[in-house]
Amino acid sequence: MELQPGREAVVRVAVATLWTSPEAVRAVDRPALAARTDIAGWIAGMDTDQQVGDCVLSQLLLGERVLVTEVRPDGWAHVVAVEQPAAKLHPRGYPGWLPAEQLVPDAGVADAEPLVVDATVTALRTAPGGAEAVPGVVLGTRLVPAGPPVDGWRPVHAPGHADPLWLPAAHAVPVPTTPPSAGEVLAVAQRLLDVVYIWGGVSAYGIDCSGLVHLAWRRLGVLLPRDADDQAAATRPVPLGTERPGDLYFFARPGRKIHHIGIVTAEPGPDDDRRMLHACYRQRRVLEERLPAERTATLVGAHRV
Template identity: 40%
Template sequence: MKLVAAKVPVSTVWTSPDAPRDIDAPATAAQPDVAAWAKSMDTETRLGLHGRTLTQLLYAEPVLVRSERDGWSEILAPWQPSSADDLGYPGWVPSSHLGELPSSATSPVAVTVPSTELLAEPGSGYVAELSFATVLASVEQADGFTRVALPDGGLGWVADSALRAVESPATAEDRIRLGSLFLGLEYLWGGTSTYGLDCSGLIHAVSRVLGQRIPRDAHDQAAALEQIPVDEAKPGDLYFFGRPGKKIHHVGFVSAEGMLHASETGKRLENEPLPPERRETLVTAARL
């Protein structure tokens, strides 16, 4: 296996090279337009992603390549722990989305806003639009911008106002604040980016920004994190949901209102009281 990195802002990970449909072409293009892809899908089309998409990679995220076939790479995502493979989340991405790892640099920084521009120079020279939760290695700071190491040996600049040091201390309030940036965002199966999130993708992405690497899927998150009694859960903790004899199928942030979560049934990211039907499947809570 070889270690590479995602060199596009968002690369969607698929169950196989045959999984994408015609409507998914913007997501699998050599220069994917995930925003246009998400906008093009109605509710029924989004539901059709079940069994097709798995997760998403963000710009400069490290990737292990297991094999290659017909322009596709079978990969493992080490930053997304999974019970499916000890080395990281498995799946397939277009090989054109992968490049060489960024060169070594100093402390990692994360994008804390829904999206921000990657620039060739401080304040000019648009390169790409980076998603929330993108983590980059910083090189230097100057005039309100941070210079960052890019895949394939490049360098770029991002405004300091869009970044936080991954190693900075985080609070429960930070989780609610960051998650609330996406209120109203349409649910996207397998989404971990600003263009669409699923329930565990929201938790994973917010945690990544705050310097905590947790599993990608809800059932793995429940297994890995410190469980607490449901009645002791506080805002910023997690609620997990499951049915008898089935694995955990949903997760959300505990909030003052009830729960902040990406709701597939509600079709959007919401902050709302727990309805009775949701409480019936609340099985445990956990603390990050």
């Protein structure tokens, strides 16, 4: 069954990277383009400048749905990532390019209460304790159960695999159905401390500022837009000084759109002393810190999900 424009498909690799165009990819990007991606190897092979190259738009996780809009003879597909809202770019989601072999047509799976990966990184195996069929599956990935756990292993359906695959039962939990608490949000985000900053990243291997926010809430069953300015539009402003842990700080330069976001980690202290957890472009990693003066100068608001 082939991909068809106008139809939905799903991601069949652990982490697929969404590109600005097929022509924008670089030689260093080869591990991210394969039918069995190696995102850790891809990131390890880049220098600090390549890690923030603007050829990357976003990333999609195993099982994530896309709308296929074009399939090229050279093996590339243009898609809209329908689970990553980006209203300014497309009414259905985030548009970009993927290798077509990283997708399979959406055949649909029998309704079942979905699971979400709670391990930072895991693998789907051909049998309990068996060979890795899909390595590098990351936190926040949605999975469809294929039956009850067996001896500490959980069978799940995986796109592109006819038979169920297996992961440790403790690595996947039911998707929450109630709004998360601030403590839950921070607990997820804190597990990503020191993860490398990657422009467009949305995984436990590498992530950017809005990707961190998107992924933390995604793990907890809340769908937020992909980019910081859209995240601001989708959340409720609160007066500066009343923010609390789990809220969001937004940053913009005068006359410019929002360019950065962080998660509030403490109530503001004397003299507007503020702290946040964020994926920091300057230091190229996820960190928790007191807002330095140059960051405070561009703080434009606090919002609540």
